[in-house]
Amino acid sequence: AQSVTQPDIHITVSEGASLELRCNYSYGATPYLFWYVQSPGQGLQLLLKYFSGDTLVQGIKGFEAEFKRSQSSFNLRKPSVHWSDAAEYFCAVGAEGGGSYIPTFGRGTSLIVHP
Amino acid sequence: DAGITQSPRYKITETGRQVTLMCHQTWSHSYMFWYRQDLGHGLRLIYYSAAADITDKGEVPDGYVVSRSKTENFPLTLESATRSQTSVYFCASSRDFNTEAFFGQGTRLTVV
Numbered sequence: 001a002q003s004v005t006q007p008d009i010h011i012t013v014s015e016g017a018s019l020e021l022r023c024n025y026s027y028g029a030t031p032y033l034f035w036y037v038q039s040p041g042q043g044l045q046l047l048l049k050y051f052s053g054d055t056l057v058q059g060i061k062g063f064e065a066e067f068k069r070s071q072s073s074f075n076l077r078k079p080s081v082h083w084s085d086a087a088e089y090f091c092a093v094g095a096e097g098g099g100s101y102i103p104t105f106g107r108g109t110s111l112i113v114h115p
Numbered sequence: 116d117a118g119i120t121q122s123p124r125y126k127i128t129e130t131g132r133q134v135t136l137m138c139h140q141t142w143s144h145s146y147m148f149w150y151r152q153d154l155g156h157g158l159r160l161i162y163y164s165a166a167a168d169i170t171d172k173g174e175v176p177d178g179y180v181v182s183r184s185k186t187e188n189f190p191l192t193l194e195s196a197t198r199s200q201t202s203v204y205f206c207a208s209s210r211d212f213n214t215e216a217f218f219g220q221g222t223r224l225t226v227v
Binding site: 006032034036041042043044045046049051090094102103104105106107108 | 148150155156157158159160163173205207212213215216217218219220221
């Protein structure tokens with residue numbers, strides 16, 4: 001079965017600084033990979049996704065992620081963080097099995113942004 | 116309005132009572148999911164459905180029942196609520212097996 005590890009429970013950055021959130025996955029084949037963001041009291045919103053092709057994926061709100069097969073990683077990056085980026089971030093991996101898609105989520109990384 | 120809606124947003128119930136959380140989507144998405152979110156555990160899949168009348172267990176199905184008689188609705192029932200089921204519950208839907216999931220705003224359930 002697939003699994004997702006987000007090693008950082010909390011990340012603190014200053015506004016304007018760069019950001020990288022780590023995500024490692026375990027899956028035998030090429031996975032479907034996602035990053036979601038959850039603002040307080042809200043549901044999850046998709047930031048970006050990777051299925052195949054170019055390993056550098058652009059998403060909304062200025063985020064990007066890079067798929068590295070050799071490292072089983074899909075890290076999320078942003079060159080300059082804004083205070084409004086403070087939220088919970090979830091990495092997810094989807095596995096295709098028997099025509100079903102069952103996404104597995106990591107435990108999340110809480111981003112704190114200092115002014 | 117188009118989208119995915121959950122009701123109620125907040126619910127307090129007593130141990131042993133049956134409670135049903137509702138989920139409705141207007142996109143006619145094939146796939147629907149129920150997750151629970153707990154501190155330190157992230158999102159855990161309870162049940163999912165690939166189409167009407169097709170449901171399957173996720174990671175933590177014990178104590179929950181689902182049904183999907185219509186494509187747009189996917190209710191989650193706690194047959195006899197326990198304190199360990201206090202959580203925030205999220206419903207989600209996706210068009211196909213390899214597309215993004217859209218999430219509802221969640222139901223905060225407290226079992227006392």
